[in-house]
Amino acid sequence: MSKNKEEVINKPKHQLEIINSDQSVYEVIRIIGGIALFLEDHFSRFQQSMKILGISFEMDFQNFKRNIIDLVEKEKTLNGNIMFKYSMSESENNFTFSFVPHNYPGPEDYLHGVTTDLFFAERENPNAKVIQTIIRDGANQAIAKQKLYEVLLVDGDGLITEGSRSNVFFVKDNVFFTAPARKVLVGITRNKVMECLTELEFIVVEEAVSHSEISRCDAVFLTGTSPGILPVRSIGNQIFNTSHPLVIKLMEQYNNLIKKYIQIEKKII
Numbered sequence: 001m002s003k004n005k006e007e008v009i010n011k012p013k014h015q016l017e018i019i020n021s022d023q024s025v026y027e028v029i030r031i032i033g034g035i036a037l038f039l040e041d042h043f044s045r046f047q048q049s050m051k052i053l054g055i056s057f058e059m060d061f062q063n064f065k066r067n068i069i070d071l072v073e074k075e076k077t078l079n080g081n082i083m084f085k086y087s088m089s090e091s092e093n094n095f096t097f098s099f100v101p102h103n104y105p106g107p108e109d110y111l112h113g114v115t116t117d118l119f120f121a122e123r124e125n126p127n128a129k130v131i132q133t134i135i136r137d138g139a140n141q142a143i144a145k146q147k148l149y150e151v152l153l154v155d156g157d158g159l160i161t162e163g164s165r166s167n168v169f170f171v172k173d174n175v176f177f178t179a180p181a182r183k184v185l186v187g188i189t190r191n192k193v194m195e196c197l198t199e200l201e202f203i204v205v206e207e208a209v210s211h212s213e214i215s216r217c218d219a220v221f222l223t224g225t226s227p228g229i230l231p232v233r234s235i236g237n238q239i240f241n242t243s244h245p246l247v248i249k250l251m252e253q254y255n256n257l258i259k260k261y262i263q264i265e266k267k268i269i
Helices: 039-053 061-076 106-113 134-144 188-200 211-216 245-269
Strands: 007-011 012-021 024-032 080-088 092-102 114-119 121-123 151-153 159-162 168-173 175-176 204-207 219-224 228-235
Touching: 012 211, 024 039, 024 061, 039 061, 039 080, 039 188, 061 080, 061 092, 061 188, 106 228, 114 134, 121 151, 134 151, 134 175, 159 211, 168 188, 188 204, 188 219, 188 245, 219 245, 228 245
Parallel strands: 012 121, 114 151, 114 228, 175 204
Antiparallel strands: 007 012, 024 080, 080 092, 151 159, 159 168, 168 175, 168 219, 219 228
């Protein structure tokens, strides 16, 4: 398969898009009480994205962190999302730090879950966090048209890999399933959730769920920078339990992890 252009592959009953990316690498970092959440992990992932793309970048972590702190102080904004974007062109490379609009779920969303549907597309290079305009636009159109919170990407094998801007977990018979790291953009929140699952001694299997088997699952939830851990009420017409006891315990564990991180960072600053 050519990697120099966008391609469309015809699949039975569905059209699968293989999405190419442009040349902007980015990270979106959540700010809570003036603290950049899991900043070390974001910087590490950015470095990994650059390595995958074969691009060198000179900024070290301390300068990266200082830019975030300075922006928070300058804007006098203690809560929100900051985007760090590194753009490449034939003439020059440049980077920016800026606050960006965010959409945090409300209490009702965490209680009753959010609506989603399937979107038959896959990223060409899922492990690098690059801006992918076509897939983002297509997903946003589907979300707006169907009044959804998120769409879940389905690959050429019919497997649900991730959300358009989130990772996704399924729970079946008290076992947690999520697509393997090689198939997705590994979110910082996903990694922290995996740590929480281990601490709770819950069983987790890195295996993608087929879109034809979602009716066998008991619960589904999304993970991401803005939502944290967010229960899914529905995928299309399929309804799920949004009060699964193991998911509730996991959410509590994750929220405690955030509190501890913020407490430690405040002492450092």
